[in-house]
Amino acid sequence: MLEVDGLTVCYGPIEALREISFGVTQGTVVSLVGPNGAGKTTALNAISGLLPATQGRIIFQGRDITRMSSHQRVAAGIVQVPEGRLVLAGMSVHENLELGGYCRPRKEIATGIAQMESRFPILAERRHMLAGTLSGGEQQMLAIARGLMARPKLLLLDEPSLGLAPLMVQLIFEIISELQSGGQTILLVEQNARQAMAVSSHAYVMESGRIVLHGEARQLMADPVLIDSYLGGPSERSKDKQ
Amino acid sequence: MEHLVQFYAIYGSLINFIGLNALLALSLNVTLAAGMLSLGNAAFAALGAYTAGILTVHYHLPFIPAIAAGAILPGLAAVVLGLPVLRLKGVFLAMATLAFGEVVRIAAVNLEITGGAEGLTGIPNVTNVWMIYLALALAAYFVAVLRRSQLGWGLLSIREDETAAACLGIPIFRYKLLAFVIGAMLAGLAGALYAHLNYLITPRDYGFFIAVDLLIYNIVGGTRAWYGPVMGAALLTALPEILRGIGVAAGPIRMGVNGLILLLVILFLPNGLASLINRPRAVTATPEASGQRA
């Protein structure tokens, strides 16, 4: 469904991503894991069109979308739930959901919101509250629901568990597995590697703007390279391609 | 010499105004160096003009002390105004200084000692061209030295990143106040000289649009070095004459050309005319071109 091929992204003089390639198959959850600053969020932003690709291509459902603007990508079915949630704090929960369906025909929005409210009852309760007044976990649910409002073909989740209490983290991962069993394709970026892998079929481990390891999620969990890339083991440096 | 005298006979008042406007532009340049967008310098000039004018007209003070007072009083006013308003930033500071300017203008209209709306008349005509350019030269030298002093670097660093500057131990507020006061004193000096050039000052001489003009001189000329505002003031003050010389009549077209020049400069010369003569160092080099890949 999504093919990223030799993608390089620069912030000014910094190469944040160096020729990374990976893919997401329809109906699966794939995760990008790795320590802070590895380039995971940059990869998502390049796929969403917030950052231009310096090199490489992004193919979505057979179309080259590398040069497409971000709103066209949303219309094409790529929707990102960003890190830090970015709910529209001064607007109501209801309005946030409505705007989530911005790219959909008007008449589908009401039914979409009804679906989201039955799926996340807390959002129905909070319908008229300003999004900024919700708790962190509630905001995260709103952000996911808002993303789903666009009927994404591919959902990009950026650090959905960041800054949440452990119980809420649990809940968010349950939501992700539910979505997955409902057939939703997801690209998940997480720092919390173990939990991310538990819900994913495939995973890519990133470090310093590169993919250093990939494979089936279940197997990767046992790989010592994973731990090293997080905690800086002695073996890690020899893995850099020269 | 003959030609020079003749030239001055024709263009004398233009030459004087270029000098005074350049001095005013420099006064704002000091404030802008610290990133403070002040629209109060026209009002400080008005304060200086009225102070010096009133002292010579009503109190018969000699020229030099009157001029000095015309620089010092705006400096004191800047301390009183700066203490509360320099905590504001960006357009909020601009608005607060603008409000101050309006209050000064309205005070000048309503007070008796300033001569009301008709203005203060009968000011002895003492200022002449060499005084203006001496003042301008001293001010330009002062600004050039300031730019390469501890205070100058401190002001620049405040403009670039206030938080980082504070973490280097720079006392932000004190420096800002100092720059504000220096700017006010230079503006007051320009005003005091103007008052004694012209017999007459009126509340209209230093209104909102003059405050905006000072900003435009700086932007068109460039704010990075002392010669930027001087170039901007010279060009824009002389522009009507230049346009007349090449046959562009007064009125809408001349005004439109003025606006277009400003627009072109801001779009295509972000560092002003000064960047044409002195390219900022190493701007053209692209260090990242070499050895990005390890």
Next chain:
Amino acid sequence: MNLFAQQLINGLFIGSVYGLFAVGYTLVFGVLDILNLAHAAVFTLGGLSALWLAQHAGWSIWIAFPAATMLAGLLGLLLNAVAFAPLRHRSDSQFSGLISSIAMAIVFEALSLGLFGARAVRFPAGTVKVHIWQLGPSVTITSLQVSIVAVVVLLMVALTLFLKRSRAGKAIRAVAENERAALLLGIDVRGIIAFTFFISSALGGAAGILYGLYFDSLGPDMGRSIELKGLAVIILGGMGSIPGAILGGLAFGLSEVLTVAISGTSNLRDAVAFMVLFAILLLRPSGLLGRARMREA
């Protein structure tokens, strides 16, 4: 007492025009954090082109008004394309935007000078039929005043409903709130910003027409008199707040006429207003209704 009541009424009317002008101002600031100093020039061009349509094209004011309003909106699109869009990603966009809008203001003023001449002009007699109602001994209200307030109220209700209810209105609010989030929701942010300029300038043009009708005098420099007041009004009301702009406009209009009524002279009219502005900036920089959004320059 009667004089007082009359002044109160006048203040209300002129205040509502200030408010309408300021709403356009504050809308752009709310979305982009940029002061558009060419707003007053658009105000002038709006008023003058309505006059031209009424006088030279012989249109009824009821057609000339919306037509000139649309024209002003188009000027807003031009303004955005020339003076703001090219600067948006520059690090000093707030500052350079201020300057480029001054440049466009000069160009627009030159345009109105060239097209309509330098003299003050007025709408042809009978453009609007004016009834005068006597409310009490020496307290009057004219049908023109009533229609001006009606138009302002209508436009404000329409704007509020548009921003609250419509898809595009919500998109504008989303962009104002968080541009990045808006991009991720699939909103065409550039288009929305251009549209915001259109609305803002259309409202500014409408204010210019009403102002011209009310004072029965228009000229290329009419924007200058309202420019400062508009700035004062949006600071007073809170930058970016629409109800704040209306409230600020009314407060400003009332303070003007009341200062005149109480002091007996028009000399102090602006002084009081600007002292209030000064005090507001020091005590509550976010304005009467503004959120505390004191961003860095």
Next chain:
Amino acid sequence: MNLKVDTISQHFGGLQALSSVSFEVAPGAIHGLIGPNGAGKTTLINILSGLYRPSGGRVYYRQKALHRLRPHQIANLGVARTFQNIRLFPSMTCLENVQAAQHLIAGRPLLPQLLRLPAAGKEDRDLEAKARATLGRVGLDGKAAWLAKNLSYGERRRLEIARALAANPTLVLLDEPVAGMRRNEAAQVADLVRALAAGGMTILLIEHNMAFVMALCTMITVLNFGQVITTGRPEEIRSHREVIEAYLGREKSHA
């Protein structure tokens, strides 16, 4: 004790960013501060440099209470810092960036400078020579006249370090000094940090490059969810169960 962080808490609205964080940094130490994203590391540095006033707790540096001082007063006590997102003065030259930071050691009234008195001349030259030497320390002596914004990423990081060193600090707070750097550059920075510590300077650094932290630091404090998990030597940290969990998430086995 050199730097003492004593039960520091910080909340922003309802969010508890730091709760009761305590640790000490010995003189001349290279002390690492690590933890996952959102653990509160930068918040703590911001408190130490006076940008935030803590909601609770105290910080002492050489017996002086930092938690009540403003940023420039803290800098006056000899505490310098760098920023995670690099906050240079982009349109000033490298030399000017360093010179702006010499404010604290210039130690002379502004007036003689502004009037260009002869006494100022010599001091100006001395300070400039010192600024150039500081640039030399981070390997930027050849770039003195470059505008900061035209430097490469690694050079910017190094210039920020030079700027922090300009006023002879005794404690330097480095927020991700080698983030995004190439490996040989990071090694240079590591050498510099070691040299500084050997000269008696105390270093507190945040860094995500764990190989760098483990190899360089003498002590490490680990934060997670605003709390201190542990403070210890690198080898203790690497094998600490809670630290591994903090970074990778818990084993799935728990209920």
